[in-house]
Amino acid sequence: MTDxxxxxxxxxxxxxxxxxxxxxxxxxxxxxVMNTATLILGExxxxxxxxxxxxxxxxELIEWIKGHGRTLTHIxxxxxxxxxxxxxxxLLDAFPGARAVATAGTVAGARVQAGxxxxxxxxxxxxxxxxxxxVVPDELxxxxxxxxxxxxxxxxxxxxxxxxxxxxxxxDARLVVGGDVVYNHTHMYLAETDAASRVEWxxxxxxxxxxxxxxxxxxxxxxxxxxxPVIVQQSIDYLADVEDTLATTSNALEFYEAMLARHPxxxxxxxxxxxxxxxxx
Numbered sequence: 001m002t003d004x005x006x007x008x009x010x011x012x013x014x015x016x017x018x019x020x021x022x023x024x025x026x027x028x029x030x031x032x033v034m035n036t037a038t039l040i041l042g043e044x045x046x047x048x049x050x051x052x053x054x055x056x057x058x059x060e061l062i063e064w065i066k067g068h069g070r071t072l073t074h075i076x077x078x079x080x081x082x083x084x085x086x087x088x089x090x091l092l093d094a095f096p097g098a099r100a101v102a103t104a105g106t107v108a109g110a111r112v113q114a115g116x117x118x119x120x121x122x123x124x125x126x127x128x129x130x131x132x133x134x135v136v137p138d139e140l141x142x143x144x145x146x147x148x149x150x151x152x153x154x155x156x157x158x159x160x161x162x163x164x165x166x167x168x169x170x171x172d173a174r175l176v177v178g179g180d181v182v183y184n185h186t187h188m189y190l191a192e193t194d195a196a197s198r199v200e201w202x203x204x205x206x207x208x209x210x211x212x213x214x215x216x217x218x219x220x221x222x223x224x225x226x227x228x229p230v231i232v233q234q235s236i237d238y239l240a241d242v243e244d245t246l247a248t249t250s251n252a253l254e255f256y257e258a259m260l261a262r263h264p265x266x267x268x269x270x271x272x273x274x275x276x277x278x279x280x281x
Contacts, residue, residue, distance in 0.1 A: 002043040004150050004173040006215070009064045010034045010223055011057040013083075016126055017270035021253060033186060033268040035083055037061055038177045038217050039068060040170055042148035046070035048098075049168055049177040050078055050219060051087030053123070054130040058087030062094040074145050076152070077102040077137045078179025079165045080109020082123050084219060089135035100137040101145070103154060105164020110136045155211070157181045157204035159197040161189040167208060174214035176229075182208060184221030184231045186267045188238055190275035198239050205236050222267050238263065242275075252280040 015033050035057075038049040046068060052058045065072060072095040077085045080102075088100045102110065112118065114134035124131045145152040150172045157165040161180045168177040176182075180189065181204055193201065208216070215227045225231075241262050249255040256276040260269060 002148060004147065004170055004175070005041045006170075006173065006175055006177075006217070007039050007041065007068065008217055008227075009037045009039075009061060010221070011037070011052045011060070012223075013053055013057070013127070015268045015270035016122075017274035020270055020273050021256070030265070030267050030269055033220055033271070034223055036217060036219055036221055039065060039070075040147060040152060040173070040175070040177070041068060041070060042150070044071060045073050045148055047074045047076060047145055047147050047152060048072060048091070049076045050084040050179065051075065051091055053083040053086055054127055055090065055132050056130065058090040058132060061087060062091065065095070072098045073147070074098060075100040075137070076140075076145060076168055077106055077110065078167065078177070078181075078219065079160075079162055080106045080111075080113055081162060081180065082110075082113040082118055082131075082134065084179070085110050085113075085137060086119075086123070086132050086134050088137060089132055092135065100135065101140040102137040103156065103164065103166055104139050105156070106166060107137060107139050109162060109164050110134075155207065157207070158200045159193070160201045160204055162192050165204070169211055169213070171211075174212070176208055176211060176213040176216045178208065178216055178232075179219045181205065182216055182218045182232050182235050183238070184218035184227075185225045185234075185265070186218070186220040186222060187263065187269055187271040188235065189271050190242065191271075191278045193275075195243070198242065202236055202239055205232050205239075208232050220268070246279060250280070252276040255280055
């Protein structure tokens with residue numbers, strides 16, 4: 001069998017929380033977030049993990065995939081947030097032989113974010129005229145995808161930054177495509193979490209560590225950082241800092257600024273401010 005390789009494409013967009021207070025990050029160039037799409041490559045075929053948010057970004061993704069000269073067989077979606085699956089319809093139009101698939105938990109989340117309340121009322125309000133018409137992935141039969149004889153294994157992660165999260169593990173490439181389970185030098189999205197779900201998230205991260213990956217691709221990563229598996233431990237440490245900071249602060253601004261002091265150079269501080277307002281309303 002031919003060895004598997006992978007490539008990633010990054011797309012930068014504005015964060016979804018934009019009412020940041022005057023604070024330590026003021027004047028910095030961090031108020032953005034990168035999404036990643038990962039192409040796992042065999043000799044002839046390829047599997048894509050996650051799509052992008054806007055029509056233009058997904059058009060660029062299509063051209064990037066075509067440039068690799070492979071037949072796209074599957075689009076795998078790691079979880080049900082719209083910025084990871086809204087491009088499915090465009091991708092299937094461009095690659096009609098491909099199948100878009102996800103776990104039952106991801107499909108359930110995607111159905112919610114494919115509805116008008118999210119597509120128009122949330123994402124469409126933030127990115128007017130830029131959101132594709134959503135297509136929900138099919139439920140994957142079984143727990144893996146075959147790519148030229150290599151298993152790409154689905155690892156259920158439970159509730160991380162949202163319910164029904166997964167990672168895709170390619171053992172023959174020692175590659176984890178981590179979706180939103182793991183973050184790379186970007187503030188983690190916490191607004192859907194509570195203390196119990198964050199414990200579950202840490203357990204999922206430790207399970208990812210146990211896989212022994214050589215490469216870990218986060219769905220949200222800083223473009224200056226590589227796919228070093230150290231980001232799994234860094235994500236665990238960030239969640240530990242959240243618990244410690246919640247225990248030692250009394251309002252949203254205190255929590256936000258204390259976490260910024262601990263993590264001053266992570267992208268997308270808006271995600272942290274959004275969580276602060278949920279934790280300390």
